[in-house]
Amino acid sequence: MIKRNRVGAFLLASALCLTPLSSQSAVPFHMNNTITASAESISDMPADFQYAADWIWQNRIEREKSTVRRNTIFDQIVAGKGTINYVVKWQSHRTVTYEQRQKFEKMLSDCINAWNDWLAGYENWPYDHIDVKIVGWAVIDKNCLLDLHDDEVVYTDTKYYDAQYDTSNGRDTIPDKEPFAPSELSRFDHFTEKNYQYPGGLDNRFDMYMWATQGFPDIGGCGGD
Structure with missing residues (x-):
């Protein structure tokens, strides 16, 4: 049985804070060596990390009830x-080439597996490697996807996006349209339904968005649930 523990939350929070995801450009992240946790359980945690792990657990994980909601990355x-x-x-209204789109999946895989390498085998975490896939693109303008291939899945539905309270980068206007993928394929919309079946099977679902916004501040990225 996989334990939902503090050190996992600590390692994940630390790794994601260092992960560069920018709406302006994709920066490849490379891990040349596979690193695994030297300790085997939370009782083996180095004392230097204990305070930080406890603080994250008490002030973020428990307070936000993320382990109750069952929709963490874990x-x-x-x-x-x-x-x-x-x-x-x-x-965004910016164009993105096929070659650039192909790099997105590798970038996400490198980022996810950079922290998973530390968790492999820790507290019975069973996965040595996480298979990361991009299963579709939701766009406000399909023409932005240059050299579109037949095997690429594209969603063009949009809704109004109120950006009046958003902080922009000062150079670009944040679009007032927000693209989205079908709700029936979204884990976020259905993770509380234990017997839910995704159309086309589990492989067709998406767990989250990688949201790239034209005009987003130059802070790298942010996350939410």
Whole structure:
């Protein structure tokens, strides 16, 4: 049985704080060596990390009830049997080439597996490697996807996006349209339904968006649930 523990939350929070995801450019992240946790359980945690792990657990994990909601990245990976799927939400009028789109999946895989390498075998975490896939693109303008291939899945539905309270980068206007993928394929919309069946099977679902917004501040990225 996989324990939902503090050190996992600590390692994940630390790794994601260092992960560069920018709406302006994709920066490849490379891990040349596979690193695994030297300790085997939370009782073996180095004392230097204990205070930080306890603080994150008490002030973020417990307070936000993320372990109760069962929709952390850990939950998504376990439900996906060692996989995690993204839809790219391209809230932008900028063009992106086929070659650039091909690099998105590798960038996400490098980022996810950079922290998974530390968790492999820790507290019975069963996955040595996470299979990361981009299963679609949600766009406000399909023409932004240059050299579109037949095997690429594209969603063009949009809704109004109120950006009046958003902080922009000062150079670009944040679009007032937000693209989205079908709700029936979204784990976020259905993770509380234990017997829910995704149309086309589990491999067709998406666990979260990678949301790229034209005009987003130059801070790298942010996350939410």
